[in-house]
Amino acid sequence: MITTLSAEALALNPIRFEVSFKEPQAHYAEITMEIDRVKEDYVDVKMPVWAPGSYLVREFSKNVEGFHAKDANGRPLTSRKVSKNTWRVSSKGAGKIMVSYRVYAFEVSVRTSFIDASHAFLSPTGIFMYVDNQINRPAEVKIIPHKSWNKISTGLMEKEGEVNTYFAADFDILFDAPIEVGNQDVFEFTAAGIPHEVAMVSGGNYDKVRLAKDMAKIVESATAIFGENPNKKYVFIVHNYHSGGGGLEHLNSTVLGASRFNYNSESGYKSFLSLVAHEYFHLWNIKRLRPEALGPFNYDQENYTTNLWIGEGFTAYYDNLLVRRAGFHTEDSYLQMLATDVTAVENRPGNQVQPLSESSFDAWIKYYRQDENSLNSIVSYYNKGALIAMMMDLKILHSTKGQKGLDDVMREAYNEFYKKQGKGYSDAAFKDLAEKVAGTSLDDIYHLVNTAGSPDYNKYLQFVGLELVDLNAGYETPDLGIKTSTTDNKLLVQNVIRGGGAWDGGINVKDELIAINGYRIDATGKELERVVQASRIGDVVKMLVSRDGIIQELAVKVQASKTGKYAFMPAENVTAEQQQLREKWLAEQ
Structure with missing residues (x-):
C-alpha cells in the first residue's frame, strides 16, 4: 500500500532523518538529522519526554548517546546540552546543520522502542528529535534496514521515487507513526x-x-x-x-x-479482538475527537486533562461492546464482562477516595506510577469510565425511548468538535452536547464523575430490566485485609487494605509473616488462611512479623471480608419497554 504526496507538499523544506542499524544485536539505532535553511545563531534540538496516549513522562533523552553536529562541509559545530532533553547547536552561519546521535532501545512495551538482532520497533517520540518551535515543519525519514531485514511497516506516507523513504506533513504526524523494521509476517x-x-x-x-x-x-x-x-x-x-x-x-x-x-x-x-476494537476505536475517540488539552501537544511536559474517563473509559466501554455487536460475544458473556468491571471498581478502596475526573488529571503522577498503596488511593479511569459510559448510554436510551444512545453522542461530538470546529472539547462543551443529544440533564452522571464513591448502578440498569447483585451479600467471610506474595520462601505482605483489620492493627507492606496465634506460617500462606477461616468475626489474632529484621507481635481483629462478587441478573416483572431497550442496547449489527 503506497500513498504518494504532491510536489507542493514535498517542497516545504522538510527536516530529513536517516535511521540505520549498525549494531542491532546491541540494541542501537543510528540517527542522522539534516536541518536546512538555518538563519539563527543557534538551533535548539529537542527529544520529546513522553509518548501521546501514554500519560507518563518517560525521559526518552536518557537513551541518547554520541550527539554531534557539523555543517554541510563536515566541519564540527559546537553543541552543548542546555536541559535534560535539549541540545543547543551553534550554527555559525552554516545554513545547514547535520546532527547525528545514537539511541539505545531495549524496553519491551507498546510505547517504547525495542531493537535486537531480529527486528527494530521504533516508537517515534523516543527516536526522532525536533527543532524547538518548529513542530509544524515537515519531516522525511529514510530507513536503512539491517541486511538481514526485508520489510518496513508504518502508517507514514511513502515518498514517491525513493526507496524506504517516508514523509510526514509535521512532527505531530511523525511522532504518531510507529515504524516496524524486520521480517514481520504481513497480511492485508x-x-x-x-x-x-x-x-x-x-x-x-x-x-x-x-x-x-x-x-x-x-x-x-x-x-x-x-x-x-x-x-x-x-x-x-x-x-x-x-x-x-x-x-x-x-x-x-x-x-x-x-x-x-x-x-x-x-x-x-x-481478548485479542477486544484489544483490536479498543485501539481502533481510538482512531476517532482521542486521535480526532479529543479533550482540548490533548493537542496540539507540548512534548516537553505533562498535558493535563480531566477527561481521560471519556477518552479511555468510553473506549474501554466500546471495545467489548463492538466485539459483541460483531457477533463474537453472547449477551450473557458480554454482561459478565461488564460485571467484571463493577467488581474491579467496587473491590478497590480507592474508588471511595478518588473522583474519576481527578483520576484522569493525575494519571501522570498516580495511575502510571502505582505503588503498594494505590489500591487504597486511586480508581481506574478505564474500568470506572467504562461503567459511566454504560450508565450514560442507558440513560439516553431511556430518555429518548430507544431513538438515541451513546453512539449518537460520539458521532455528534466527532462531527462538531473535530470536523466542524477543528479543536478539542472542554468539560462543559462535551456535557452540553451530550445533554442536547439526550434531551435531558446529565447532572447525575457528572456528579458520579466528580465525586468519589459507588454509583447506584441499578438506577440505570432498571431501564433495561437488569439488576446488579452482589453474590457475596449475606455471607460473612473472615478476613484480615491483606494481600500476600511469596519471595525467597518468605510470606510477605504485598498490600494492606484500607479499613481492614490489618490496616487498623498496624501491619505494614513488606512485613514478613512468621506466625499466627503461636503457629508457624508456611511460605505459601495456607496455614494463615486456615487459621483466619477458622476464626469468628471480631476475634483478635496475634501476628508475629519480621519488619526490617526486627521481630514484632501485633494484634489484628478479624473482620468480615468486604470483597464483592457482582453479576447482572434479570429484574422481576420486566416490561415490554425495558425488554425493547435491552435488545436495542445489546443488538448485534
Missing part, C-alpha cells in the same frame, strides 16, 4: 472501504484468514458508529510475546502486544 484486508495492513512480529499460532475476516468485522462495527472512516490506510503492528498485552493508539495505526500462542483459545482470541 479491506474494511469500510479502507485497506488495512497487519504486521505480525515474532510468530504465533494465529490464522491469518480468520483474523483478516474477524478484524474486518470489528472495523466495520466501529466505523458504523461515526458514519465514516477517516483513513486512507491503516496499519496494525502486532508484537507477539510469550506473554504479552496492551496497546497504543496512533493516527492511522496501532501497536498491539499479544501472547503468541493464545490465538487458539476462545478467551484468548476474543
